[in-house]
Amino acid sequence: MSIPIADHVRDIPKSGIRDFFEIVQSMTDVISLGIGEPDFVTPWHIREAAIYSLEKGRTGYTSNLGLPRLRRAIADTVQKATGVRYDPNSEILVSVGVSEAIDIALRAILNPGDEVLYHEPCYVSYNPSVALAFGVARAISTSAEDEFALRADALEAAIGPRTKAVMLNFPTNPTGGVMDRAQIEAIAEVCIRHNLTVLTDEIYSELTYDGREHFSIVSVPGMKERTIYLHGLSKAYAMTGFRVGYACGPNAVIEAMMKIHQYSILCTSIMSQDAATEALERGEPAMLRMRREYELRRNYIVSSLNEMGLETFMPRGAFYVFPKITSTGLTSHEFSMNLLREKRVAVVPGTAFGKSGEGHVRCSYATGLDQIKVAMERIAEFVEETRQGRTRSAA
């Protein structure tokens, strides 16, 4: 007899990235542009704060909502970024990464069968997280022509009688797409008119380039009361392993999320919270230095890809580029597999981020410039050889 698995868990497909990861792991000398985390080690002053925390014997539980000082730092940070003030005592919850915050937010607001809309290509967890909360996830395709922004008319067309919420993630993993103020305001207007809740995953918001400022939907008047603002320290502060995220929202939602959090997680590790406090209070200069480095690498990688004939739009945020690879005559999966086998460069097939990612691959530039340079040379060779092979077979 085997232990029966719950239907809604069994039905969730395995992540496409996972298969790919297994193959890459079995090979040597691979340059990976497949990594969704910063290549920087957490700035030393932040690591040192975690060490200090351990030295002081801070090894216990914290308040379920998180350390008060960290919540105050979060309130200040969010206010500076969005103009919206959250009460540290009742409107902020510290989570184990943004992933947990997304999970408990969905579980807190969805009744079985409620629909959640999200834009695609997108982060791999959105669809399964909705399914695990007994909701129904519906993807809205975005395209390179719109620089992967979500169109208000596409959103409106997707809204049905059971639609309860919309998930946003700008800047977007895997496309690097951003939304400007006017585009966000148009989305907000639709959400207000249809009485939708918005979950906005702002994990890449600091990593916005070309001197632009990220504009959050929560900044639109009338949106604070219907928005759950989700953010964390993993990307901008290179703190993925610390697992610190947070949710800001109306008190009733934070209370509901807290119920789930306190019975499943209890609290985020205290030394991670101490490190996060240091990051938010004093980490901005180090964060800005990393951002500038990403921006330079982005310029390098985009110009290299376009030069070799892979049409790539200049992403305005995150640390990914999403080149179009259809000119090679290959599918996303074929391109990624062949490139890995023939040239030992790992990129992630666009389809790992939803069907509308077909025709693209994701290259991360959270990798040192030396590696990026070699990877670009190898991809250029691969593209050239693939094209020549096609010409030969056609003749």
Added chain:
Amino acid sequence: MDALIDLLKHNPLMPRADLARLLGLTVDEVNARVAELERDGVILGYQTVINRDKWNPDTVTAVIEVKITPERDGGFDRIASRIAKFEEVQSCYLMSGGYDLLVLVEADTLRQVASFVAEKLSTIEAVVSTATRFRLKTYKENGAFHHFDTAPERLSVSP
């Protein structure tokens, strides 16, 4: 300009074509900007950071704290530039606090440093006192570490 200077500070040998690609400029534009920075004296030079454990490990480095009597007209500048011109002197700074000049000296032997201090530095009329301290070991030099941590492991593919 800021980004260009940062890149050159980190690696002046980076090919100009790479600089151009990173900055979104043409090679000619990069060359023109570097030339301008050199001409304006923003960039004073390009140097190599040597691992002192591996190359001439017996070279002696000392920091010397120097107290001087400032002059009515020149202040500290004339004395400082007189000291800075000795070829043993690698760097020379005017400091706040308990002494006036911090002088970094490099020489082949201890005797050379001693003779520099005794015969050159201390004999300058305005110099009131000196305190010489020798380097024992180097941990970090011009922002570069001598002993690197091993590279942290990352998953090779992650979402």
